[in-house]
Amino acid sequence: MIRFDHATKSYPGGTVAVDDLQLEAPTGQITVLVGPSGCGKTTSLRMINRMIEPTSGKVWLDDTDTASMPAHELRRQIGYVIQHAGLFPHRTIVDNVATVPFLLGTDKKQARARSMELLERVGLDPAFAKRYPAQLSGGQQQRVGVARALAADPPVMLMDEPFSAVDPVVRDQLQDEFLRLQSDLGKTIVFVTHDIDEAIKLGDQVAVLRVGGTLAQLATPRELLSRPVDAFVAGFVGRDRGYRALGFTQSGSLRTHEEPTVTLGDPLPSGSDRDWVLVVDAAGAPQGWLHLGDQPRGAVVEDRMLYRGGTLATQGGTLRAALDACLSSPSGRGVVVDEAGRLIGTVTAREVLDLIESQGTPS
């Protein structure tokens, strides 16, 4: 548990970066600090490992006042993922990861072996181990930064915009990997981002800060979307809040209809009364929709005929995914698959909406 106890940081000249912050980051959970540029996110984060000392107030780590021990000892217990990675250019990747174990006096061979494991863990090819940071892409460097912070297996991790330097697709992958890792490791994490979508995706709780360094709202992502405390938070959380909130509701009780299908490579079905027919592969995984009216009679179903615009909803997934599957499907029927990606059936937007209405507004 990390607790800010009236922590304030002001600079000479009158800038108040963080103003009387009171916040608790519970053990084993992800607390996200989010807010516009200059609102004091980095400052708050760095007060935890005393890279910045509070002007007044305290920061507690469990029952210890962080100011009561030497800063370097405190920092060795806290994994720190630095904005833009901050790797050591003169050290190989594997030695970068082993930085803290080396400081703690761990046997070099052992520390390197563990670093190799961690590199795999964050999804990096072990072939990168002997390279230097300058030879890696920004996204790869950020993964190394995460591995380095994990190396000494610290119970607490501070992460400052660790996924900022990558494109949206890779960021999404990194976030998923990160959540998978966290479900294994259960660390106490404070995560800084200026991206509200990232905050909502990753946070067990989200702290929205406003410029001037004050806490505007501390809430679960779901609460934040449904009940922003004021206009600032509402504006910051952004548009489509209602739709995005559906991402927190399970579609468990959704009933699907059986959907006639045709398999790739088979001849077109004749005498179907529908315009659109769903195409699956040999394993039963949906591939796309086929518009019957456009095809010559007796043709064989080929890949290039397919309309692939529709998204897939997973059974037991969220209402948002279910509704999106319906809205994106050219036939108006949303495709639902099981965990392995095999077709279960289809639903209509009407049915999903009915389900949403029957559950009432989220609270």
Place this chain on the structure above:
Amino acid sequence: MAPGGALVIGDVVGWLTDPAHWQSTPFDTGILGQLGAHVWFCLIALVIALVISLPLGLWIGHTGKATWLVTVANAVRALPTVGVLVLLVVIIAPNFYGRTNAGYLIPTEIVLVLLAVPPILSNAYAGVQNVSPAVRDAAFGMGMTGPQVLLRVELPNALPLIFSGFRSATLQVIATATIASYVTLGGLGRFIYDGLAQQDYPQMISGGLLVAALALAADLLLALAQRYTVSRGITGRAGRQAGSDSRVAVLNEELASETA
């Protein structure tokens, strides 16, 4: 001047290839002996300069304190070498009588050390200063203590600049050590001053060539040492981001310190 360039070159080659010039006799020290003396003068000066200015430069760079020392050191470069040498000999030599040559050796070494300190000091300082703040920040953030940050992160990253400072110090010291002969000591300068005095131009030119050859050899040796001590992660040899050429760096640094 001797008549005709070709003749001079021939004479110089003749002088250098004469085995008699390489061996010492009871009356005359040969090339090998003077080379040894020259190297010895240079080594003493470089070691003393390194011991003084490397730790000092690193410390100034790390703490940001006493940066005026770098400015002062750079100002020292403007002193006229021979003038200082003569002055020091006048002051120091009378304290030593006969037998030992310390009265001349000490002033010579002081002059050489004064010459070597500025490039080593200011490059060590600049090398540490130039370490990216993000890297230094990361080092502290990982839980390194101040000395650990200096030795494990700042020093290795400053090495290319440190080497170029030391290399330019070495070149200057080797070239300037000829003045030892100006105050009766040995060294390769002997051939230059004797040649000049006796109007024996082949000998004089040979002396100059030997100094240049020694400087080149020393620089080559240091380049080799640099290659094996500087991390491939920062030389650019490992990567696609080519590191800046160390000579350019020292030039830039000198320009910067002059304008500062």
